[in-house]
Amino acid sequence: MARDFQELERVLSTPRLDSYRRQNQSNEEAFYLYIWNTMLCESLYASLQILEVGVRNAMHQAVGKNFNDLTWLKNENAFLQPQERKTVQEAKQSLNSRRVFQGEPELVAEMSFGFWTSLLDTRYDALWHRITTTTFPHAPRPYRTRSEISKRMNAARRLRNAAFHHHSIWHWSDLGSQHGGIRELIKWISPSLNELAFTIDRFPRIFRQGRRECARIAGPPCEYKI
Numbered sequence: 695m696a697r698d699f700q701e702l703e704r705v706l707s708t709p710r711l712d713s714y715r716r717q718n719q720s721n722e723e724a725f726y727l728y729i730w731n732t733m734l735c736e737s738l739y740a741s742l743q744i745l746e747v748g749v750r751n752a753m754h755q756a757v758g759k760n761f762n763d764l765t766w767l768k769n770e771n772a773f774l775q776p777q778e779r780k781t782v783q784e785a786k787q788s789l790n791s792r793r794v795f796q797g798e799p800e801l802v803a804e805m806s807f808g809f810w811t812s813l814l815d816t817r818y819d820a821l822w823h824r825i826t827t828t829t830f831p832h833a834p835r836p837y838r839t840r841s842e843i844s845k846r847m848n849a850a851r852r853l854r855n856a857a858f859h860h861h862s863i864w865h866w867s868d869l870g871s872q873h874g875g876i877r878e879l880i881k882w883i884s885p886s887l888n889e890l891a892f893t894i895d896r897f898p899r900i901f902r903q904g905r906r907e908c909a910r911i912a913g914p915p916c917e918y919k920i
Contacts, residue, residue: 720880725882730904731864735857737897741876742854745890749829749847750810754802756825757813762827767801775817809902811851814844849874873897 756845757762763771769777789796812821822840826833830843837843853872855864863869877895881888 727864731862732820734864734869734897734902735860737895737900738853738873738876740858740894741873741891741897742857742881743849744887745850745876745880745883746807746810746854748880748887750802750805750807752829752883753810753813757826759819759828760821760825766799767805768796768798773818773821778809778812781805781812807851807854811844813848814840814847818842830879830882832885837882846875846879850879870901873901 698890732887754820756766756769757773758766761771761773763769766773767782769783771781782801782805785801786796791803794800811874819840822843826838830838833843849872853863853876855861866872877888877891880891
């Protein structure tokens with residue numbers, strides 16, 4: 695089926711598609727890159743979702759055991775700094791406005807990935823000396839530090855935000871290694887969790903096949919009206 699590129703450009707916006715145009719590239723090639731970027735973002739969902747759910751549960755349990763307070767979010771435990779305490783309060787208000795029960799499981803799920811990575815800041819350095827081995831029990835000893843894990847978690851957060859907010863990532867020179875970093879964090883939490891990620895992680899294939907996969911799905915360039 696012929697596709698009207700002008701119509702696609704109108705609804706997707708010229709500035710967005712301009713970011714995929716390179717010197718001497720045709721409109722069809724730019725659109726292929728747009729499709730590939732969409733597929734890359736979609737294929738990252740599985741590993742990012744598993745990391746986010748895995749790390750928030752592992753971190754929540756570790757903090758709760760450390761303070762002997764398994765409902766430390768609901769209780770707004772005193773170790774929380776003002777910014778994180780405010781985030782918890784906003785989460786409670788959001789749950790309340792949606793008439794959702796404000797139990798600890800609901801609060802754990804409501805907290806953003808940014809909240810969990812913020813607990814790796816230097817402000818919580820003393821805490822992480824006590825819970826790193828229980829949150830990331832399978833991390834190699836040289837990497838089992840707050841600063842190292844914070845660096846890796848924040849890299850994962852930046853990729854997550856770019857992919858989930860439909861930004862352009864196809865040109866990232868380290869995209870493959872960033873995906874590998876996500877899988878490594880998952881393995882450090884739980885090898886079994888990493889096995890689960892392996893079974894549903896489509897990113898390696900999409901990344902390897904690149905634009906050929908786009909052509910298979912979108913059809914040959916000659917099908918596009920310009």
